[in-house]
Amino acid sequence: MSLSRIRFLASAADTAQSALAALVARYGQAEAADAEVIVALGGDGFMLDTLNRSQALGLPVYGMNQGTVGFLMNAFSIEGLLARLSGAERAVIHPLRMQALGRDGVVHKALAINEVSLLRTGAQAARLRISVDGRVRMDELVCDGAMVSTPAGSTAYNYSAHGPILPIGAEILALTPVAAFRPRRWRGALLPMGASIGFEVLEPEKRPVNAIADSSEARDVLRVDISSARDISHTLLFDPGHGLEERLLSEQFQ
Template sequence: MQRKIALVASNAPAAMEAEADLRPLYDFVELAEADLLIALGGDGFLLHMLHQLLDQRRSLPVFGMNRGTIGFLMNEFRVEGLLDRIAAARPYLIHPLSGDITTISGERHILPAINEISLLRETRQAAKLEVMINERTMLEELACDGVLVSTPAGSTAYNLSANGPILPLDSAMLAITPISPFRPRRWRGALVPESTSIRFNVREAAKRPVSAVADQREIRDVKTVLVTTDRSRPLTLLFDPDQGLDERIAMEQFVV
């Protein structure tokens, strides 16, 4: 059965040029009619499109081609043989995080994240956070610039920059990584099963304001953040057989 493929591109010149090269060669449909999506751009644009699919509660497989900077989650851009590449592509299932966020004023927001959910201090004063695992207090007070919870797919992004561990894609684990921790000085984070609930309670929230960021979406002046894995809305990324995401994550551990 012939697939109904939609093509979208970021507003970067290289992505728009690639879109202009592809459109005359293949029969693309509108995104609303598609059962597969090709995204042209960088990792940030791919995350944007995945969030759009999450918001629409759609589960289209996505084949990204890099017309951005890093392109860790993307395939190499080539004009020729696109349909054959899609037919041979390896699927990788990703389960996003869900952040249940309550602000000082009592507002509640539930945001998905594909890479990570982070808590960050808003002012010059360090954040003070209680860290709870499955509603059990594990750290009474973490004084830090922030802390993040990363998925395996996101473990090579902000998490790695904060000296967090790289997680194999099939590890079914989450990384909790502190950002510039002050106390306790020797705590460098934790690995927990993806079934774990992770709660952060902000101490002195008015005096030491903290924001919560789910990938690219920010909520300021938060009081509590509950992070869980949402297995009800899986996302599928497609990769060329010789450029699988699991191999990329494994190789990233040996980059010097």
């Protein structure tokens, strides 16, 4: 597929801004309404932000690494971009939908491409009650936090918390505790993609908890409900042989 009308976006980093100037000089800069593809220059955090901000455009996004980790990005090069875009592999992912009720009565709504996490903010461990599809599955999890991760986000915070890496095509979500104290040996659960997961914060005055959907934070929450937003999809582009499926596999054999 020919993708020649490119909308370039870049993070505020000096290297990304320099790359932006060079690419625009070579390939031009399409207006958002006329573009066929978005090329994002930065790191994984900027890619997540770009996907969220460009959702209404419905355009595929091709990232080039001008950040640190770059798991969601391709290698940077000014040369041959049109050929790389035309031959790119596509990966379609769905974000998580978070609805969090704060102690102030305000309901916070956000989308997360990687994960929704609940984290303690005080000196004492959080106490969480977990339900799946309206049924309480764990009366009390005492922990530093917990998260629900998508397959695309399973190599990020989820993996650092010893959660499983999920194949990109798996219809599964990972529910992973952070430093579980009770039950101490609990390592989390694998849930169907269509599951609705609820977290109730116990003793919120004594053990406050924040909820974070990627980088969107709701402070001092009472309850958090999470589900897969199947009505929303993002298309990422990768160089052949370096797509998300291959990266997820490679991560497990390092």
